[in-house]
Amino acid sequence: MTDRPERDALRPRLSGGLTVEVIETSALGDRSYVASDGEVAVVVDPQRDIDRVLAAAGRLGGRIGLVLETHVHNDYVSGGLELSRLTGADYGVSAKDDPPFPHRALDDGDIIDVSPRLRIRAVATPGHTFHHLSYVLEGSEGPVGVFTGGSLLYGTTGRTDLLGEHHSEELARHQHTSVRKLGDLLPDGAHIWPTHGFGSFCSASPAEGDASTIGEQKSANPAFTLAEHEFVEQTLAGLDAYPAYYAHMGVRNIAGPEPLDLRAPTHADPEELRRRLDGGEWVVDLRSRKAFVKSHLAGTVSLGLDGPMVTWLGWMIDWGAPLTLLGETADEVAEAQRELARIGIDRLAAAATGTPDELAADRAQLTSIPVATFTDLAAAFDSGGSGGGGGSATDGELPAPDVVLDVRTRSEFGDSHVRSAVHVPLYEVTQRAGEVPHGTVWVHCGSGYRAAAAASLLARAGRDVVLIDDSFDNAAEAGVPLES
Known part of the structure; x- marks a missing residue:
């Protein structure tokens, strides 16, 4: 899998017997979190493939009692609604978003007592979006950290132009205020757990590091070290293009995503592959580029699983266009299918496995690139x-x-x-x-x-x-x- 396996460094044990496990989705540059006291767990910003979340909660020994969204995500389809349906957990979202599905509406300052040893405090932190919330994790000894979504990231902040360039300056000002609000509210030793910033285009600039605290960010993050006008100027100057598929994510998340379906796609034989290639359809070769340049079917597109395949394919493909995947093994196709489902590409036209020699209907289809x-x-x-x-x-x-x-x-x-x-x-x-x-x-x-x-x-x-x-x-x- 392209997502890194859980490591001890990604499962810090905190004061009061609390544990936070990180679930990385490295292909998209995002993280989800499971916090537990050993009996009850809270999930923050879950990806659509919730089997990983359920497995993490099982490892921590707690039933899922609460699912939270920091904001309506623009870079992936959320698994929060389905996770709430399956587990019976409350689904907490910003009251201002007012989605049409059952949810627990949260406002600034709301407190949720998940268990006698685990409490969540909602904090309004607009900037990445207007209705963005961060969630302070409190144990028996007080605040231990904060889930910051697309607000305070490691060495940077979430980008402020996803709701339209005409809002980007206003949201950048909000972002500066929100970060400093968290700095005033929390002790310097409090952990920060952002959703974005690990390669995600939701980040205003590349994030720095793999873990951090409020105190460390106060000396390193531009939102703390720069005056508001300087921060706004720097943030807006650094914004570049973001993936085209973002336009579809927020709409789908606010409407309520349907359950994930990862059944294997229809198998394509060599003749069908040739027909699809001759028709100009997207046929994506999932092998490494080094393997691709040596031999591939003419007309296929190189987007290997060893890189950010899902981001670039989602950015370039016409939404809804037929898509066929080629992998060396069924596991490669299944991995790519999972990654694509995270951004809402659910229905593949077909898939095939094997070497280019095995997939060619005619050897004249085989080609290479110097x-x-x-x-x-x-x-x-x-x-x-x-x-x-x-x-x-x-x-x-x-x-x-x-x-x-x-x-x-x-x-x-x-x-x-x-x-x-x-x-x-x-x-x-x-x-x-x-x-x-x-x-x-x-x-x-x-x-x-x-x-x-x-x-x-x-x-x-x-x-x-x-x-x-x-x-x-x-x-x-x-x-x-x-x-x-």
Whole structure:
């Protein structure tokens, strides 16, 4: 599985006999939490695949008595409603959200006595959304930590533009106030347990660290260290694009998601795969990019399970378009299916397992993509290639680059990029492939994962491509001319 297994470091034992277990969803950059006193458990921001939550509660020895949402999530479909239905637990959400399903409406200052040793205090912390709540976990000796959702993160805060850019400045001001409210309310030793910030695009900037306290954040988090106007300016300046599928998540969560169905998709034989590929459908190869470039079915898209497949696929695919998954094993397909269900892609057109040789209806379908490094690109520059058209091959095998395509985000490109590179972020490649100049395209990103996806999309569109499977950090040392 791509989600990290539970570790002792992710299950801190707290004062008063309380335990908090972290359930990581690393593919989306989020965390859910189960807090227990050994008899009763509280679940905060559960993902849609609630079997992981039930297993965690079982390990901690407590029945689930309360399920809480910090906010209406924009980056995943919540499992809170279904978990509440299955366990009979109260489902606590902001009273201001007023969803149509049964729930416990919570306001600022509300206290829930879950057990004699476990209490939850709701704290209004608008910023990430207008109705955002944080939840202080209190034991017999007082507050021990706070579940901060998309408010106070490790070294940063949740982004403030998900409800529309016209609200982003107002919400950034709220975010600054909310974080300081938590700092005034809680002791410096109180743990913070955010939902976002581990690679999630819900974070305003990359989070720092794996654990933290209120006191540590007071000296490191811009929401504490900067004045309001400075914080707002920095927050708004750092916002970049976020996944297109976010538009569907909040609507689905507020309406009440249906139960998860992870039954195996319909099996596709080689002839059906060929028909789907010939029809221009999305057929995604889940193998690593290194395996993909060596051999794959022409027209398939490289989005390996060894990277954030679900984020990029959810960002690029037309919502509701037929989707077929290809894996080496049934377990790989099942893992991808679970990840996709977390963002509401429930119904797969088909799936198939095996090697490209086994999945091809005709050997003419098999193809490959040349691979280069930034050292190769530097050699191409030295020989007159890249951007100018018609340079010589760098080693007798690689076709010379006519175009260098950078598929990183706008902020990454703005920081530094290859001289004369064309910039099209990965999430825009399918719409803007026609803007890429003619000739052989050498494509790169920050590490190779996004570039492999882009290369496969361009190859599907009939372009000649070379994948630069290398870290961008190596470009300058290799001698590639850069500019910013």
